[in-house]
Amino acid sequence: MKILIAGLGLIGGSFALALRDRGIADEILGVEKSDENAAEALRLGLADRIVTLEEGVPQADLVVLATPVDTIPLMAIKALNHVTDRQVVMDMGSIKAELCEVISMHARRGRFVAAHPMWGTEYSGPRAAQHGAFTGRNAVLCEAERSDADALATVERIFRTLDVPVVYMGAEEHDLHAAYVSHISHVTSFALALTVLEKEREERHIFDLAGGGFESTVRLAKSAAATWVPILLRNKYNVLDVLREHIHQLQIMRRMIERDDAEGLTSAFGKANSIQRIIH
Incomplete structure (x- = not known):
């Protein structure tokens, strides 16, 4: 299978490695707007050739869009404008409602599969690509009923070969859940990093005193x-919406600390501990 990947950073690059490792791709064409990233992607073996989207789409059996989410809708339209009934286009972005709305009336909508593998790190660029990144991680397919059966089957088969379980959701449902389990984590991490940088002016103290808990909480602030x-x-x-609830919970904890409410804090922490039943 000849595969075109637009965006050879963390997600697209890791997908390229997975496709090579499992023998899915005979050739990988890459699209990169940065000459530096393009050269790095070739050096790391993430792509065999660098092309433009317009050059690559007619050559590819599968087109993968792994660029920042604000660029994906337009790229999806451009790709769909040039595909045939034998080609498939998929994205790997973390929001779906806007994308699915933009392509909803396109004549080739059925050739598109909206996908979101639930994996990532705080790093970016071709050098962030990892082997085995998606193994065991869920991939969400949105509006699967809008994709042609053979296009959907192609993407499902690839994920199955990569040992990636598939979950199906509506686009708006996906975006709401992504806000709760992914997007708010980044907002919180950025905010905590800014809080510490504002209040702790002595960088050496941050380095000397920061433990594993702090490091794991602010890790995403490096994104x-x-x-x-x-x-x-x-x-x-x-x-x-998620941020309002998060701020509300912080305000509750602030009031309990102000009142020396040990019983309230213990109860709240116990309730929070139940999250381990869900994620482990």
């Missing part, structure tokens, strides 16, 4: 703005 600003702004209503 690239180019990735996360578009995600937060294009999923703003869901993110704001």
